[in-house]
Amino acid sequence: GAGVSQSPSNKVTEKGKDVELRCDPISGHTALYWYRQSLGQGLEFLIYFQGNSAPDKSGLPSDRFSAERTGGSVSTLTIQRTQQEDSAVYLCASTLTRDRASEQYFGPGTRLTVT
Amino acid sequence: KQEVTQIPAALSVPEGENLVLNCSFTDSAIYNLQWFRQDPGKGLTSLLLIQSSQREQTSGRLNASLDKSSGRSTLYIAASQPGDSATYLCAVEDDYKLSFGAGTTVTVRA
Numbered sequence: 002g003a004g005v006s007q008s009p010s011n012k013v014t015e016k017g018k019d020v021e022l023r024c025d026p027i028s029g030h031t032a033l034y035w036y037r038q039s040l041g042q043g044l045e046f047l048i049y050f051q052g053n054s055a056p057d058k059s060g061l062p063s064d065r066f067s068a069e070r071t072g073g074s075v076s077t078l079t080i081q082r083t084q085q086e087d088s089a090v091y092l093c094a095s096t097l098t099r100d101r102a103s104e105q106y107f108g109p110g111t112r113l114t115v116t
Numbered sequence: 117k118q119e120v121t122q123i124p125a126a127l128s129v130p131e132g133e134n135l136v137l138n139c140s141f142t143d144s145a146i147y148n149l150q151w152f153r154q155d156p157g158k159g160l161t162s163l164l165l166i167q168s169s170q171r172e173q174t175s176g177r178l179n180a181s182l183d184k185s186s187g188r189s190t191l192y193i194a195a196s197q198p199g200d201s202a203t204y205l206c207a208v209e210d211d212y213k214l215s216f217g218a219g220t221t222v223t224v225r226a
Contacts, residue, residue: 005159032212034214036214043219044205044207044214045216046214049212049213057213060213092160104165105162105214107152107162110158110159
């Protein structure tokens with residue numbers, strides 16, 4: 002079946018612009034996660050959704066970052082007034098249930114470059 | 117805060133040799149541990165998931181062990197092949213989110 006998909010695969014934007022990154026989880030997966038992978042920081046957690054609610058936003062690095070999920074499916078990560086330090090690969094993952102035995106399945110990522 | 121460390125950072129072996137990748141974590145109160153593979157420019161592929169109550173998991177040439185009390189996991193890859201060349205990431209789950217190590221980059225020479 003289809004895996005987690007993300008769009009766009011690459012995004013180049015100018016400093017100060019807003020960007021939206023999209024994630025389509027595996028159909029039927031209730032939990033969705035956003036992570037960021039950057040050269041200096043490795044892979045870090047950003048936000049977790051269970052259904053449409055986000056019980057854990059602790060990883061969002063600043064108030065320029067926000068995310069929403071609608072219909073228990075697609076999620077959008079928005080970065081306002083982008084800065085060069087936002088350049089990274091943004092990865093989305095989903096799991097079938099909240100059961101902690103569930104594997105997280107990752108999408109291919111969106112590579113964001115802020116110039 | 118959970119800290120995950122992977123040793124070595126890089127490994128180069130001739131084809132056919134067995135691989136041993138190490139992962140350690142500071143807080144033993146984890147729910148599970150997952151090993152991933154990442155190819156250059158690609159996302160993460162899940163290899164094995166070990167629940168906190170388990171001591172090991174096996175899939176084909178891959179075997180992963182977990183010693184939760186000492187905060188350690190080891191991934192063994194038997195009879196390595198050039199196609200095994202990739203970065204291997206260890207991640208532990210607590211509070212629903214994964215904390216990742218920096219990875220071990222493996223090169224298998226033909």
